[in-house]
Amino acid sequence: MASGGGVEEASNKQVILKDYVSGFPKESDMYVNTSGTIKLKVPEGSNAVLVKNLYLSCDPYMRPRMKQPIPGGETYIESFKPGSPISGHGVAKVLDSGHPNFKKGDLIWGMTGWEEYSLITATQTLFKIQHTDVPLSYYTGLLGMAGVTAYAGFYEICSPKKGEHVFISAASGAVGQLVGQFAKLLGCHVVGSAGSKEKVDLLKNKFGFDDAFNYKEEPDLDAALKRYFPEGIDIYFENVGGKMLDAVLLNMRIRGRIAVCGMISQYNLDKPEGVQNLMTLIWKRVRMEGFLVFDYFHLYPKFLELVLPYIKEGKITYVEDIAEGLENAPAALIGLFTGRNVGKQLVVVARE
Amino acid sequence: MASGGGVEEASNKQVILKDYVSGFPKESDMYVNTSGTIKLKVPEGSNAVLVKNLYLSCDPYMRPRMKQPIPGGETYIESFKPGSPISGHGVAKVLDSGHPNFKKGDLIWGMTGWEEYSLITATQTLFKIQHTDVPLSYYTGLLGMAGVTAYAGFYEICSPKKGEHVFISAASGAVGQLVGQFAKLLGCHVVGSAGSKEKVDLLKNKFGFDDAFNYKEEPDLDAALKRYFPEGIDIYFENVGGKMLDAVLLNMRIRGRIAVCGMISQYNLDKPEGVQNLMTLIWKRVRMEGFLVFDYFHLYPKFLELVLPYIKEGKITYVEDIAEGLENAPAALIGLFTGRNVGKQLVVVARE
Numbered sequence: 001m002a003s004g005g006g007v008e009e010a011s012n013k014q015v016i017l018k019d020y021v022s023g024f025p026k027e028s029d030m031y032v033n034t035s036g037t038i039k040l041k042v043p044e045g046s047n048a049v050l051v052k053n054l055y056l057s058c059d060p061y062m063r064p065r066m067k068q069p070i071p072g073g074e075t076y077i078e079s080f081k082p083g084s085p086i087s088g089h090g091v092a093k094v095l096d097s098g099h100p101n102f103k104k105g106d107l108i109w110g111m112t113g114w115e116e117y118s119l120i121t122a123t124q125t126l127f128k129i130q131h132t133d134v135p136l137s138y139y140t141g142l143l144g145m146a147g148v149t150a151y152a153g154f155y156e157i158c159s160p161k162k163g164e165h166v167f168i169s170a171a172s173g174a175v176g177q178l179v180g181q182f183a184k185l186l187g188c189h190v191v192g193s194a195g196s197k198e199k200v201d202l203l204k205n206k207f208g209f210d211d212a213f214n215y216k217e218e219p220d221l222d223a224a225l226k227r228y229f230p231e232g233i234d235i236y237f238e239n240v241g242g243k244m245l246d247a248v249l250l251n252m253r254i255r256g257r258i259a260v261c262g263m264i265s266q267y268n269l270d271k272p273e274g275v276q277n278l279m280t281l282i283w284k285r286v287r288m289e290g291f292l293v294f295d296y297f298h299l300y301p302k303f304l305e306l307v308l309p310y311i312k313e314g315k316i317t318y319v320e321d322i323a324e325g326l327e328n329a330p331a332a333l334i335g336l337f338t339g340r341n342v343g344k345q346l347v348v349v350a351r352e
Numbered sequence: 353m354a355s356g357g358g359v360e361e362a363s364n365k366q367v368i369l370k371d372y373v374s375g376f377p378k379e380s381d382m383y384v385n386t387s388g389t390i391k392l393k394v395p396e397g398s399n400a401v402l403v404k405n406l407y408l409s410c411d412p413y414m415r416p417r418m419k420q421p422i423p424g425g426e427t428y429i430e431s432f433k434p435g436s437p438i439s440g441h442g443v444a445k446v447l448d449s450g451h452p453n454f455k456k457g458d459l460i461w462g463m464t465g466w467e468e469y470s471l472i473t474a475t476q477t478l479f480k481i482q483h484t485d486v487p488l489s490y491y492t493g494l495l496g497m498a499g500v501t502a503y504a505g506f507y508e509i510c511s512p513k514k515g516e517h518v519f520i521s522a523a524s525g526a527v528g529q530l531v532g533q534f535a536k537l538l539g540c541h542v543v544g545s546a547g548s549k550e551k552v553d554l555l556k557n558k559f560g561f562d563d564a565f566n567y568k569e570e571p572d573l574d575a576a577l578k579r580y581f582p583e584g585i586d587i588y589f590e591n592v593g594g595k596m597l598d599a600v601l602l603n604m605r606i607r608g609r610i611a612v613c614g615m616i617s618q619y620n621l622d623k624p625e626g627v628q629n630l631m632t633l634i635w636k637r638v639r640m641e642g643f644l645v646f647d648y649f650h651l652y653p654k655f656l657e658l659v660l661p662y663i664k665e666g667k668i669t670y671v672e673d674i675a676e677g678l679e680n681a682p683a684a685l686i687g688l689f690t691g692r693n694v695g696k697q698l699v700v701v702a703r704e
Binding site: 245260262263266273275277279281282286287290292 | 428593597612613614615618623624625626627628629630631632633634635636637638639640641642643644647
């Protein structure tokens, strides 16, 4: 760190988006810029927060943010800017603060930059971390956005009841592994799908799913679901979309519910796959509801109250896939879309 | 009528399904058999009801009943039997009854046969008609299944609020015309689509919709919806499916609701069209819910309480398309799928 004009300045490695992405994203759509610097001080009079980033979260919703915005088209979140560092959820330490709610030394999680240090002006996305007797990295997933997503999607959208039959796709991912554990704790029958033997083993042996299958080894998804759910599916927690959704629709039970959390199989297609079996919504009186975690952050304290004791009692476990250093961040993010990650994918920028 | 063994016997014209239907149904998939007879008496000891059919309802859900049942496949209602008369909702007069709730001379509506006289054993589908100061034919539509469908679909599934923007497809049909009028009475902004200039005029001039368009004249349904709903759609009452649903999804507002009542554009396709824009359910947090009127018949008294005064005050109007005689019944039913009918399609078998 160099001192300049009384303000400490540091070099600041950043992950930059080269240009808008169409089709399947590649590592080379981003690059790591090592020549930047940052003043480690909040500008005079600003209520921003200056943080040192520790852990960064890789999330599927970041793919749509790489797209060129459609003029006049609406979207729920703005696109990244080519030439600028990308952003996402992360865990960070406050180095300087102009905001009354945050002070130097605080640990926070929320929206930050993919870089070593960030000046965060959108402080409304930040949560102060109060509980540090759990791994800090959990605040990128289990105790962060993925956790609230699983909690709101399962309890608020699915209206689950004990004994119901629950199916989760992308079930070993950041959200899926938690939904399955919530469902088991409630007394549901839980089956998950994932894309490798290793992940299927995790679901059955580590997360306590009743059963699990590798969708890549099932040429007929409808037949697979009929095998695992001979009586049908009450609740489908949708993370993938496309062919899996079409097969699930054929297997829903009367008054079933589908929480549409994500459709990762569709994010890299220029034209989404068509879903043909929506008539089942009528015959089976199915409710299908999309949701965004941003609408549910007010439930965060209630969520922590439920989940912290479960973690401490060992009733909820969490698997993370940790990439080391910003240099490896682009590959970690791209890996989400090939299913390379096992469990919640995150990047360590610094451990303290 | 001839007397046989002390029991009066009558000739009984019937509309018979020739064979299971795939693809687009034709008049010739049915025929009218004039050689049958029926004893006008309920068998000794039975609690069935013997009725003279007056009005028969033509409904889109009858198309799926013409399909060959899939072995092991589930469906919400059983298929018609080739060689037997088809059945549907209708208005009838009781000639003889073994059931304590019905007596000779009662007027009823419910599930009956497409024939002059029917012996109804599934009496749980029958409602006794208490109010006869409205056209009796209304009990095939406005005051029958279509009415309860519109009522439950709009009030129970759509959770409508005053001022919301409502779109209805097949809007001049048996259900659509009512949903639109309910929505107007609540203070919503209501636009409907239909398949001819005559129907569009009805929507605007007779049913009081704020606007309406002919979907057949819109090469770009998305653009059409953007023109009629520059701020987007809060509620979509879905009667058609396919391309219209795909276009609507692109125009839904945040926390919009889609009541899936029917998908008539898909019933005659061997393979349903694919719907591509389901990701909007996530970005816009949309709830899409299928329903069947059979689940809502307990609301019938509440529905009548609302709608009878509206009819008498002229606040709700209803357009019927009436075919005369069982001979014209097959054509009337097939006409639903080409959009030949203007308003609720029904068949008069006898007027008393």
